[in-house]
Structure formats: C-alpha cells, structure tokens
Amino acid sequence: MKKFSYLLILLLVVSVVIAGCNSGGGDSNEDGITTIDFAIHVANPMEQEPAFSKLIEQFQIENPDIKVNLIGKEQQEHVKNIKMMSQSNKLPDVFWMLPASASELYEAGMLMGLNDFIKENPEIKNSLNENMLSTYAANGEQYGLPYQPLVTGLFYNKALFKQHGVELPKTIEDLVAAAKVFKQNGVTTIAKGAKDEYSVWAFLTMLSRYGYFEKIDNIMAGKEKYNNEDFVNYYKKIDELRKAGAFPDNVSTQTYFQAVEQFLGGQAAFLDSGMWDIPKIEESGIDAGFWWGPTFADGVGNQNISSVVPAAPLLVSKNVEKDAAKKEAVLKLFAFYYGEKGTQIMVENQVPPMTNTKVTIDEAKNPLFKQLVDQIQLKGWVSQPNQPDLVVPEAIGNAMYDSIYGVINGTYTPEEAAKVVQNKVDETK
Incomplete structure (x- = not known):
C-alpha cells in the first residue's frame, strides 16, 4: 500500500511538470x-x-x-x-x-x-x-x-548657389554650366575623394539613368557588353564635368572623409553622400538641401530615378x-x-522611412532630414531597384568604382573606363 502511494505521488508530480512545460510554450520561462x-x-x-x-x-x-x-x-x-x-x-x-x-x-x-x-x-x-x-x-x-533604407544622392550648399547666382541644376547641361561658374570663383562643385573608391553613390544613380538595370542581366550573361554606346555616353558626361573643373584639384589624393570636411567647410557646392551624413551637416550650420542628381537627354528610359534602396x-x-x-x-x-x-x-531618430507611411518630422530641429524625406516622397520619382554595384560580384563593383574615378581623375577616357568594367566581367566567367 505504501509503495502504491509513493507511485501515485510520483505520477502526480510528473503530470504537473509535463502540464507546466506544455502550458508555457517554447522557450517561455516561469x-x-x-x-x-x-x-x-x-x-x-x-x-x-x-x-x-x-x-x-x-x-x-x-x-x-x-x-x-x-x-x-x-x-x-x-x-x-x-x-x-x-x-x-x-x-x-x-x-x-x-x-x-x-x-x-x-x-x-x-x-x-x-x-x-x-x-x-x-x-x-x-x-x-x-x-x-x-x-x-x-x-x-x-x-x-x-533593416533600414539606404538613401544616397547629392547634398548642396544653398548659400553658395545664392552667392554666385547659380540656380539648382536639373539637367547635366545645367550642372556643367554651374561647374564653370563655381570654378571661376574658386569653389569646388562636387566634393569627392578618390582614395575611397566606393564613394560614387550619386554617380551610380546617374548610371541607372542610362538603362543599367535593363542591361546588366544581359551583360552578365554575355549577351551584351558593358562598353555599350549608352554607358560610354554616361562616362562622357563625367568627362564633361571634369573638363569644366567640377572636382577638387586634389581629388586623386583626397579621401571621402576629407571631401566631407571640404563640404562642411563651405568650400564645395555639392557632396556625394547619403543619409548618414545628415547629422554632421545639420550640426555644421550649413543651410543645405538634397538632390537626386541631373537628368540626361540621351539617357535611357525614365530619368526621374531616385535612390531609396534596401540595406x-x-x-x-x-x-x-x-x-x-x-x-x-x-x-x-x-x-x-x-x-x-x-x-x-x-x-x-533621423532614419528615413522605407515605407510610404505618413510621418511627423520636426523641421525646425532637423531641416535637412525633412528635405531628404520630402525628396523620397516626391511624386513621379521611382527608386532604382538597388545600388548598381550591389547586384554584381564584388570584383565587378570595384571595377565600376575604378572606372568612374578613372574618368574623374583623367586617367581613363570614357571608352577605356567602360572597357575596364567589361574586362572584369569577362574575367568572372
């Protein structure tokens, strides 16, 4: 009888434990x-x-x-x-x-x-x-x-445009003309640093305006060449900016971070960058705006392309x-x-929305961030699917950086720049 009692107690204890385990579910604790x-x-x-x-x-x-x-x-x-x-x-x-x-x-x-x-x-x-x-x-x-959206483009110093009587450009022709005025007045048009070759965000979006995402799959499949007429025209526009004096004289030896300081110091009209630099720019006191970059008359397809891509x-x-x-x-x-x-x-906390949800922003506290979000929500503009360098193997992305800075530095002709990337595509096959 005593053994039966002990057995009954043991069964009751086991049943309670099992019930307790089943009631909480998964890793829920006590x-x-x-x-x-x-x-x-x-x-x-x-x-x-x-x-x-x-x-x-x-x-x-x-x-x-x-x-x-x-x-x-x-x-x-x-x-x-x-x-x-x-x-x-x-x-x-x-x-x-x-x-x-x-x-x-x-x-x-x-x-x-x-x-x-x-x-x-x-x-x-x-x-x-x-x-x-x-x-x-x-x-x-x-x-x-x-995790978050990645927003990139061109920040601009409104005071420099006003001081030198230059309107914010719309087309590449407008930008080249503005570069000539800024050059004459000792102002760098676009702060850039070739020492950090990846710092070409706005220029990659410009490449999308020449049909990059319509072509890249065929290029990778060997059905089309990277050094096609449209892409060569794209590099020619960069070369026009170089000839107009749009870039820093020391662009080949300058880092991206030095380019940021150049813009923050009021020495450059534009900075090729992204959302991460907004706090620095707002803290600097510069009255800045945000722009998606120029459109191209000889571009391919929709020219109202922004860059709000997934991180x-x-x-x-x-x-x-x-x-x-x-x-x-x-x-x-x-x-x-x-x-x-x-x-x-x-x-x-100054992270742009990746949704079209209506949000509230304190414009007095974060004026530049408000402008960036306004640009994200511009009607009639569509984001590129991703950054062009992020949809190809890393080696090809690096070749794209090299090709862009090669033209900016004057070491590649537009034709040579496009061939640099095609050569890397051929190597990956």
Missing part, C-alpha cells in the same frame, strides 16, 4: 516571458544604432511578455559568428546579415519564410516600396526584410518555426518594426 535572441552588426547597439535601440526598447514596453536579447558584435566579427553558428544549426532567432550571405543561408534552407507575415499584414505590404520586398525574395518566397536584411532562423510562442513573438516584433509606430520612432 514568468511567461518569451525571449528573442536578436544579433546585430555593431558592438554597442545603444550608442551605434540609437534609432534601432529605441525602437526595441519601446516594443518591450508595449509587450512586457517579450524580452529582446540584443547580441551586438562589430560587423566583421558578427558575420563570422553567424556563419559559424549556421554550421551547427544554432542561428540566433533574428539577425542582421550581409545580402550575399543571406542568400546563401536561404539556399541552404536555414531561414524561416516570411510569406505568411506579409500576407497577414497587408498594410505593411502596401506601405513598403516594391524594391524593399523584391530584393530579399526568391522562388516566390520572402526570406528577409531590409542589408533582417533574417529569422528556421528553428523559430519549431517554437510557437517564439514565432508569435518574432512576428509581433516585425509588425511593430515595419508598422507605423516603428517607422515613426526611426524617423524621430
């Missing part, structure tokens, strides 16, 4: 808190990614049953760590990753699909620009969503699907992140 491990590409998220950190903080306030465990590492270490974790199938629940590696993880079947999330949140789907979705989709499956994606581990509570928490986080509240938090 307090009913579901934890999301979120790995990001900076060592100190609070200092280095304040907008993102504040968004996560607000999400946790509104969802006290969810804890977001931020795991921050410097980008190179972060990427290496994610690759190592993927080998043992122990990826973080949510993580930032470089585009090429993200595609590899998708091909390896290690990511949770986000089609259901997109389908169940039509307001988010409808608010996201098309390229924000298509960039991280394959075979009809959404495998990632952009590296956020991905979800396939393992999250195995934990109902965790999956629900992750999808709730994404709904907040890409919804109106998340977008507004990012905007308040």
